Amino acid sequence: MQKITAQQIRSSFINASRSEAAKLTLPKSFDTLDWETMDFLAWRDAKMPLRGYLVVQGPKGPTGIMLRAPEGGAKKNRSVLCELCRDVFSKDDVLLWVAKRAGQSGRNGNTLGTLICADFLCCRNVRVEPPANEINPDPAAVVLRQIDGLVARTAQFVDRVQGS
Ligand SMILES: [Zn+2]
Numbered sequence: 001m002q003k004i005t006a007q008q009i010r011s012s013f014i015n016a017s018r019s020e021a022a023k024l025t026l027p028k029s030f031d032t033l034d035w036e037t038m039d040f041l042a043w044r045d046a047k048m049p050l051r052g053y054l055v056v057q058g059p060k061g062p063t064g065i066m067l068r069a070p071e072g073g074a075k076k077n078r079s080v081l082c083e084l085c086r087d088v089f090s091k092d093d094v095l096l097w098v099a100k101r102a103g104q105s106g107r108n109g110n111t112l113g114t115l116i117c118a119d120f121l122c123c124r125n126v127r128v129e130p131p132a133n134e135i136n137p138d139p140a141a142v143v144l145r146q147i148d149g150l151v152a153r154t155a156q157f158v159d160r161v162q163g164s
Contacts (some may be wrong), residue, residue: 001057003035012064014102042120067097083115086124095120
């Protein structure tokens, strides 16, 4: 994705108040992120670990979504897939992240829950080449398909939060 600034991030949120956006903690490695290998920027708030943020670069500029993780973390048995990367190899936890819907709907208390990798490593996950075999003779092509899938499903998720 294209690099975005801290200011752009803070003004990108469709389901957070200005004060919530002002209080967020940027990712620790923000100045050294490898934007080339990212389809979106997503991270957990280091000071408020139950809070996460996901920012995509859309046609109208960056769109950010604030997310809340469940108290108590993930269930131990990793039987669910992340709905964004759908990575089957990752051993990382997947959490039911909840987003307040944008606009009036969100102010009325409506939310949307989605299973996403606990630490939002989806962009890394989809870039891991699967072992070549008869089903996947071309691992690099598989990676490209995985990236396309991640981008499409993330855009759909953002649209659903936005209510469009
Ligand atoms: Zn994921």
